[in-house]
Amino acid sequence: DGGITQSPKYLFRKEGQNVTLSCEQNLNHDAMYWYRQDPGQGLRLIYYSQIVNDFQKGDIAEGYSVSREKKESFPLTVTSAQKNPTAFYLCASSIGQPSNQPQHFGDGTRLSIL
């Protein structure tokens, strides 16, 4: 079955540590997205990529970094510069163009601070 796989499901970060969240899709989608979800705030876009080797900042990119070396993969690194990283992180993908195509989501990674 095609879909999006996020790992790990739960992740703990120590102070000053960088952590990387994995996102893999086998839907042959061009576009991929990372969102952060906090209670009562909905989803906020961190980064997105419309094609391999290209990505754009979303609304809350500070303290995060991404890469898009392969079509199937869009890992997110939460750096030590992100002072409040505790949240639920969701990865999504879509065909990309036309833009009215829906996004498909993974089951998320919950990140907590030790």
Next chain:
Amino acid sequence: GNSVTQMEGPVTLSEEAFLTINCTYTATGYPSLFWYVQYPGEGLQLLLKATKADDKGSNKGFEATYRKETTSFHLEKGSVQVSDSAVYFCASDRGSTLGRLYFGRGTQLTVWP
């Protein structure tokens, strides 16, 4: 500012009650509109969508009609079930061709037997 404003929750209903969750949008041009549902501990799933004015999206008994004159896309269901308990998100692409979506803050629905 937020492109999508949806009704704040939580919403609590008895089984078989009628559901409305309001959603309004702001956009230039002609956005596509979506409703997503999130069950506990999971990602979002597309519930329904509409891509032009007067379109009605429907799925699993849920419906929403794209109303350009009122810039609204309210979600409705005639008879809710306990299994409908989840968080519902309204989203818009703002008429952009960049492929990103703008989400409302979500509405928690709890249905009691």
